[in-house]
Each structure stands twice: as structure tokens, then as C-alpha cells.
Amino acid sequence: MKHAIVACILFGAMSPSHAGTHRVDDSASQVTANTLRMQWDSVAPRSGERPTVSGALTVWVRLNLAPWQGRSGRVYMTLPAQASGPITAAWTTQGRLLPGSLRAGERTLVYSGAMPAGLLEDTIRLTIQADGQKLVRTEQLNFSFEIDVEDL
Numbered sequence: 001m002k003h004a005i006v007a008c009i010l011f012g013a014m015s016p017s018h019a020g021t022h023r024v025d026d027s028a029s030q031v032t033a034n035t036l037r038m039q040w041d042s043v044a045p046r047s048g049e050r051p052t053v054s055g056a057l058t059v060w061v062r063l064n065l066a067p068w069q070g071r072s073g074r075v076y077m078t079l080p081a082q083a084s085g086p087i088t089a090a091w092t093t094q095g096r097l098l099p100g101s102l103r104a105g106e107r108t109l110v111y112s113g114a115m116p117a118g119l120l121e122d123t124i125r126l127t128i129q130a131d132g133q134k135l136v137r138t139e140q141l142n143f144s145f146e147i148d149v150e151d152l
Contacts, residue, residue: 020148020149021148021149022146022149023145024065024144024146025063026061026062026063026144028062028119029061030060031057032060033057036055036056036057037055038055038132039053040052040053040132041054050132052129052131053129053131053132054128055128056125056126057128060121061124062120063120063121065115065117065147066117066118068149069115069117069118070114070115070117071149072113072114072115073112073115074112074147074148075097075111075147076108076110076147076148077102077110077145078102078144078145079102079104079106079143080142082105082141086103087104087128087129087141088101088103088104088130089129089143090127090129091125092124092125093122093125096111097122098110104141110145128141
């Protein structure tokens with residue numbers, strides 16, 4: 001049986017450019033497919049291992065960092081905790097953003113340094129893995145981005 005996860009980038013509103021943590025506007029980002037088909041990772045998992053499912057897709061990430069242009073800070077990718085249990089995301093990039101991984105309920109650094117003018121763009125290849133026994137329906141994943149801005 002195949003499982004499906006609906007993947008999307010949560011469109012965040014821009015926040016004022018003072019120090020602190022803010023949601024980054026990623027409304028210009030595009031996901032190559034709205035539905036991610038999950039496949040079983042193993043037909044027969046080893047004794048004691050959970051059966052997992054995985055799937056991959058490409059996302060054209062476009063982060064509007066203009067409100068923080070010239071400021072120093074760190075940008076994180078986030079994924080809220082999921083009702084279906086643990087979900088892991090791992091990704092590779094074209095080089096503007098850092099490759100990495102995160103579990104639902106966490107955030108991971110994807111950029112650090114001076115914020116560029118306009119959009120910070122990269123293409124990421126995202127692989128999602130979930131517990132095949134707990135993922136029993138279509139689920140929406142709301143990835144988003146946050147910035148921690150340093151004081152002036």
C-alpha cells in the first residue's frame with residue numbers, strides 16, 4: 001500500500017526588522033508536486049525495527065530576506081510536530097542554503113551571515129521519512145522558515 005503526504009511550504013508574513021525571531025516570507029517558493037507518494041523502505045523490516053515509508057520531491061525555495069537586508073542573522077527551516085508521530089526530513093541543496101535534516105517539532109539552520117537584498121533562492125531535494133504503521137491517511141506538512149536577527 002502506498003501512503004501520501006501533501007507537502008507544502010507555509011506562507012509566512014514578514015515581520016518588523018528588529019532583533020529577535022521572525023517568520024520569513026516564503027510565498028514565492030514552489031513545490032514541484034503537491035502530493036508526495038510514500039513507498040515502503042523495506043518489505044520485511046528487521047525484528048524490533050519500525051516499518052518506515054519514504055518519498056522525495058524538489059522545492060524551489062525563495063526566501064524574502066529584504067526586511068533584514070545587511071543585518072546578520074540565522075535562518076532556520078521548521079516543521080511542526082505531527083499527529084501521526086515522528087517524521088524526518090533530510091535535504092540537499094544547490095549551495096546557497098545549507099543541506100541538513102530535521103525531525104518534526106524541530107528547526108535546523110539553513111543559512112547564517114549577512115542577509116542579502118531581495119530573495120535568497122535555492123533548489124532543495126527533500127526526502128521525507130515516516131513511520132509506516134502510524135501514517136494511515138493523507139497528511140499535510142507545513143514547513144516554514146524563521147530568522148533570528150542579531151542586535152545592531
